[in-house]
Amino acid sequence: xxxxxxxxxxxxxxxxxxxxxxxxxxxxxxxxxxxxxxxxxxxxxxxxxxxxxxxxxxxxxxxxxxxxxxxxxxxxxxxxxxxxxxxxxxxxxxxxxxxxxxxxxxxxxxxxxxxxxxxxxxxxxxxxxxxxxxxxxxxxxxxxxxxxxxxxxxxxxxxxxxxxxxxxxxxxxxxxxxxxxxxxxxxxxxxxxxxxxxxxxxxxxxxxxxxxxxxxxxxxxxxxxxxxxxxxxxxxxxxxxxxxxxxxxxxxxxxxxxxxxxxxxxxxxxxxxxxxxxxxxxxxxxxxxxxxxxxxxxxxxxxxxxxxxxxxxxxxxxxxxxxxxxxxxxxxxxxxxxxxxxxxxxxxxxxxxxxxxxxxxxxxxxxxxxxxxxxxxxxxxxxxxxxxxxxxxxxxxxxxxxxxxxxxxxxxxxxxxxxxxxxxxxxxxxxxxxxxxxxxxxxxxxxxxxxxxxxxxxxxxxxxxxxxxxxxxxxxxxxxxxxx
Numbered sequence: 352x353x354x355x356x357x358x359x360x361x362x363x364x365x366x367x368x369x370x371x372x373x374x375x376x377x378x379x380x381x382x383x384x385x386x387x388x389x390x391x392x393x394x395x396x397x398x399x400x401x402x403x404x405x406x407x408x409x410x411x412x413x414x415x416x417x418x419x420x421x422x423x424x425x426x427x428x429x430x431x432x433x434x435x436x437x438x439x440x441x442x443x444x445x446x447x448x449x450x451x452x453x454x455x456x457x458x459x460x461x462x463x464x465x466x467x468x469x470x471x472x473x474x475x476x477x478x479x480x481x482x483x484x485x486x487x488x489x490x491x492x493x494x495x496x497x498x499x500x501x502x503x504x505x506x507x508x509x510x511x512x513x514x515x516x517x518x519x520x521x522x523x524x525x526x527x528x529x530x531x532x533x534x535x536x537x538x539x540x541x542x543x544x545x546x547x548x549x550x551x552x553x554x555x556x557x558x559x560x561x562x563x564x565x566x567x568x569x570x571x572x573x574x575x576x577x578x579x580x581x582x583x584x585x586x587x588x589x590x591x592x593x594x595x596x597x598x599x600x601x602x603x604x605x606x607x608x609x610x611x612x613x614x615x616x617x618x619x620x621x622x623x624x625x626x627x628x629x630x631x632x633x634x635x636x637x638x639x640x641x642x643x644x645x646x647x648x649x650x651x652x653x654x655x656x657x658x659x660x661x662x663x664x665x666x667x668x669x670x671x672x673x674x675x676x677x678x679x680x681x682x683x684x685x686x687x688x689x690x691x692x693x694x695x696x697x698x699x700x701x702x703x704x705x706x707x708x709x710x711x712x713x714x715x716x717x718x719x720x721x722x723x724x725x726x727x728x729x730x731x732x733x734x735x736x737x738x739x740x741x742x743x744x745x746x747x748x749x750x751x752x753x754x755x756x757x758x759x760x761x762x763x764x765x766x767x768x769x770x771x772x773x774x775x776x777x778x779x780x781x782x783x784x785x786x787x788x789x790x791x792x793x794x795x796x797x798x799x800x801x802x803x804x805x806x807x808x809x810x811x812x813x814x815x816x817x818x819x820x821x822x823x824x825x826x827x828x829x830x831x832x833x834x835x
Contacts, residue, residue, distance in 0.1 A: 411501060416508045417626045418578055419780065421771055427781040427807065432467040434812060438538065439569070463538060467810050468516070469783045470523040472503045475791070477800035492799060496788065499803035503786060509630045511809045512578070512767065517745040518721035521687040523808035526767050526778075526817060533814040540570070543815065547823040548669075549760050549832060552583050553590030555616055558623065561768040561818035566620035572770040572777065572816030573621045579766040582825035584627035587613040590826070623768065634762035634828050637740035639681055639725050640690035647689045654684030654691040654719040657712040660699050665706040669757040672703045674833050679727040680755075681738045682711055684719030693725065695733050707755040713746065721745045724753055726761045729833045739830060762832045763822045770816035777816040782807035 413420070441458035449455060476499045482491040514525035524532070533539030542564045545557050552558070558577060565572040616623045641648035660680065677700050681693035691714075699707055711722055725738035739761035744753050770777045784806035791800040811817065824831065 411505060411629070415629050416504050417628045418511050418630075419504060419508045421576065421626075422511075422778065422780040422809075423773060423776075424780050424782055424785075427467075427469055427783045430469045430783060432469060432781055432808075432810065434465055434467075434810075436463045436465050436538075436812060436814075437461065438463065438815070465812075467781060467808055468523070469781070469806050470516075470521060470808050472506055472805045472807075473802055474499045474502050475800065475802050477791075477793075477798045480797040480799060483799065496801075496803070500786060503803060503805045505630070507780075507805065507807075508628070512628075512631055512765070514809070515721075515743060515745075518743045519685065519687050520720060525809060526769070526811065527765060527819050527821075529809075529811045530814055530817060530819055539814045540564070543570075543818045545818065545820045546758075547763070547820055549763060549822055549824040551586050551590070551826045552579070552766060552820065552823045553586040553826060555618075557820050558616055558766075558768060559618055561820060562618040562620045562623065564818050565768065565770060565816055570815040572813065573772050573775065574618065574623050574768050574770060574818075575621060576626055576769045576771045577616065577623050577766060578626045578628050578631060578769065579823075580631040580633045580764045580825070581627050581629060582633045582827045583764060583766055583823055584612070584625060586826050587625065631764060631766075632740075633764050633825065634739055634830050637725075637762065639693050639735045639738050639740075640683055640685075640723065641692040642735050644689060648683070648692040651684070651689055651691040653716040654686065654714050655694055656682060656684050656691075656714050656719070656722065658682050658694045658696055659710045659712075660696050661708045661710075662699060662701055662705050663708070664704055665754075665756060666704075667756055668704050668706050670701055670703055670705055674729060674757060675701055675703045675705075676729045677701070678707070678729065679731065679733040679738070680707075680709060681725040681727075681733075681735065682709065683723045683725075684714050684721075685723050685743070686718060686720045690723055691719070693735065693738075695735075698733070709753045709755065711751040711753065713749050713751070719746055722751060722753075724755075726755070726832075728762075728830065731834075737830075739832070760822045760824070760832050762828060762830050763824050766820040766823060768818045768820070770813070775813065775816065777813035778809070778811045780807055781810045 437460055439461035441460045442456075446456070446458070476495045478491045478495055510522055510525055512525045512527065514522040515528040516522050516524050517528075530539055530543055534541050534544060543561075545561055545564075547557060562574040564570065565574045613625050615625055658680065677698050679698055680696040682696075683690040683693045685691070701707055709724065713719065722744055723740060724742045724744065726741045727733065727738050731737045741755070741761040742753065742759045744751060782805070784804060786803065786805040789802040789804055791802055793800055
């Protein structure tokens with residue numbers, strides 16, 4: 352069993368693929384006999400055709416795993432990882448006063464037993480023996496090994512924000528899922544999730560509110576990091592008045608040179624570093640699965656559900672007059688293998704103050720563990736490219752009901768205000784197994800196969816020390832849910 356030396360302590364390495372390139376590179380690289388350079392694929396593309404032996408790649412690098420690189424890496428002693436979360440010291444404010452000889456009231460701290468489940472990130476890779484023998488542009492096995500490492504790190508970074516084990520049981524829960532479940536259980540204040548209501552984050556108002564929420568009495572946290580999408584960072588860089596840019600002692604060069612990006616935000620509760628993260632989805636990255644991965648969606652057609660809609664008035668609806676009109680809905684079945692192609696509804700008219708109830712009927716094969724729900728633009732078309740993800744929900748059995756109150760707005764993004772102060776131990780990566788290479792053995796082919804493994808999950812031990820700003824619509828968003 353050979354363990355990658357640079358990853359033995361939970362560190363990261365370089366070189367990877369994205370999208371369909373991962374699927375292609377996971378196949379055996381074969382050398383072939385092609386001579387037309389423009390048509391070379393697989394292992395044959397690594398053969399020397401000129402004196403330039405530098406392989407060019409447009410892929411994620413170590414610097415892109417901004418959250419994972421910041422997370423402290425600690426060991427998990429078992430696949431079921433347990434700890435106790437304390438949310439109070441007991442008693443009430445002023446309740447410890449007494450007379451000189453009075454009976455002393457008993458108080459007990461508030462504790463909750465929490466459990467985290469280690470999840471298994473794995474990828475199988477292989478190259479042909481022949482591809483390792485030639486004088487190639489790059490070592491085929493090394494290239495694939497780097498690609499495998501980057502695939503696992505990509506998933507670890509992405510799932511740390513978006514993972515939800517109730518929807519896909521093989522995923523670990525990300526930041527939003529853990530905070531949201533805490534709010535539903537009454538263990539986290541609802542104010543830890545703030546709503547931008549389809550406005551851009553071009554001021555520090557909501558960030559300041561999040562910082563105040565994290566730091567308030569009963570939470571007692573210290574905000575240190577803001578993670579956001581590229582377009583949200585762009586809004587800060589272009590929209591924040593330079594007069595409000597002050598020197599910060601914990602960011603490079605103070606962060607105040609003319610025209611410089613916003614690299615940090617100073618609040619009364621602490622300096623918050625700004626971290627644009629490519630793995631936080633902007634709206635255009637939430638198109639239906641079938642648009643980005645048509646082959647996989649077709650292969651998963653057996654998970655395609657059926658759909659019925661009904662609109663009715665609801666006092667808690669957030670459909671305002673300016674958002675009333677016609678919408679389409681697209682729903683896919685999903686599991687750890689991806690999503691099916693979507694079932695598209697008829698056009699649904701929605702008036703101000705209404706809700707839309709989606710009744711999703713499970714596919715005949717019943718292989719889906721959840722559903723992805725997409726909605727069109729206001730008065731948009733029913734073309735799959737004109738939908739954006741609104742929510743992922745777990746399967747409720749034979750039928751699943753989702754009520755659209757316009758509280759989760761498609762085409763928007765989220766920002767995460769976190770306490771990553773090492774001394775507070777509020778969030779970390781718990782690993783049962785650091786990334787390693789596990790040799791496999793060929794059966795009837797001249798290939799070199801192996802698996803790359805990383806076992807762990809994101810543990811948030813102090814959920815009240817973190818906040819999420821949802822429904823952010825960047826100024827640069829091309830697709831706009833309400834057409835303006």
